[in-house]
Amino acid sequence: MTVPYETAKAALLEAAMMHVPFDGWSETTFQAAARDAELSPSVARAICPRGAVDLAIAFHKAGDAAMLDRLAETDLSAMKFRDKVTAAVRIRLEVIEDKEAVRRGTTLFALPMYAADGAKLIWGTCDAIWTTLGDTSDDVNWYTKRATLSGVYSSTVLYWLGDDSPDHMATWGFLDRRIENVMAIEQVKAKVRQSPTLSRLMTGPNWLLSQIKAPRITPKTDLPGSWTAPRE
Structure with a gap:
């Protein structure tokens, strides 16, 4: 019987969680997870070409998904926006069921060869938070909000x-x-914008920053590819 890709990957991740506290997100953990999930080494490698690294990424993304589910069930309407952001970050940590797996992941993504993966995961978490909270910025603020968070x-x-x-x-x-x-920091930026002298000094940099646009969001489809018209 053929096992769906996502089902097999979820089984691998679940099996790996028993070994991560002892062996980290390592090849040893990956091989043990494949055995425990009753998947052949070739199938396991096809699902996760980079082995345990791909499982660590899947673990982080599963945490993001759990955060979004919790946010969807939480009434944040009465909160100030800063409190909504605080609540979202707190929820992201609260949905983690295995702190040691995060500790091991932090060690893994601190390695130079995986640092870019770690940075991308953190950016993805913060992007999910801002998007869920209704951020509509389409200029340089799109980047600064996510970088700051x-x-x-x-x-x-x-x-x-x-x-x-x-x-x-x-x-x-x-x-x-x-x-x-x-x-x-935001209050200081607001004061600069309100100051006649400082705002004139920032005219050039502000114009340059105004040319930066947020990336286009590609609609999700079942097709293998899609195309959207470039921003004019």
Whole structure:
């Protein structure tokens, strides 16, 4: 019987979770997961060409999906926008069921050959948060929002990994302080825009930044490829 790709990959990931705390996201873990999931080495490799690295990526993306599910069930309408962002980051951490798997993943994606994968995953998490919260920016702010939140999220994860306070209260305090720092930067930017002198000095840089546009979002289809007209 042929097993669907996503089903087989989910089985591999589930089997790997037993081994990650001991062997990390390693080839040893990948081979053990294939055996436990009763998949042949060739099939397992076809599903995850890079072995445990692909499983670590799948683990992170599963956390993003769980976060989005929780956000969809949470009423954030009465919150200020900064509080919504804080809540989303907190939810992203709360849906993690295995802190050791995250710790091992952090070690893996700190390696130079996988650093780009790690950065892409963090960016994807922050993009999902901003998009879900209704961000409609289509200029340079699209990038700065996600870059800033990426810094907040990554530093909060590192703090959370070492936090042994009850219910991670120390982590939530740390997160609040990081968000407060971001808001302070936004307040400074607002003052610059309101200042006649400083705003004139920023005319050139602001014009240059205004030429930066957010990437076009490709509609999801069942087709192997798609094309959209370039931005005019």
